[in-house]
Amino acid sequence: MVMGSPTQANAAAAVHYYSIAPGISVNVRSGPGTGYTIVRVLAVGSQVPIYCQTPGTTVSGYYGTSSIWDNIDDGEYISDTYVNTGSDGYFRPRCS
Template sequence: MSKLKKRGILSIVIASLFFFSSNALAVQYYTLSTNSGMPLNMRSGPGTNYPIMLSIPSGSRVPYYCYSYGTTVTGKYGTSNIWDQIQWKDSRGVVNIGYISDTYLYTGSDGPVGTQCN
């Protein structure tokens, strides 16, 4: 293989690694808020029929990953069936990934943001 061809392949590999790693790090943070100021329940799935995993204080900024459709809920920011997958550390420092209704997360949009969860 020629030196020029090796450099071309190496350049493509490096560019691909940069592109994919920068997308993986592009997590958005949004603030969750309730009308009452009470904590918000994070659930194991996109709906009120899923178990509550933990509660998150109103006003917290959380990392947002993707959205799913589920139970329709009315909250601080309207009525929607969009559920956002987020992350929160519990009191032991364990990282939990779960869902909250989009009606409590200020994303600046009434529709879905980001990508749909798999």
């Protein structure tokens, strides 16, 4: 594919970003659970894409309690309880 092609631009435009809970910085982990290494911390006011979702450690956060973890980048996961998705369940494909 040629960089900057209309197909590439359309794919980039299709990515939706979701807001992190207000006033909270969120640990990004290397896997779907609190036992995984923290790889970075999202700043207050961050927005993230969600590529897939997977079960993991149950967490109580700003938006309730859940075992759903959101994949926001290669090898990067955050608890769905800190993301304003508008859903209490899975709404993206399961991570493979």
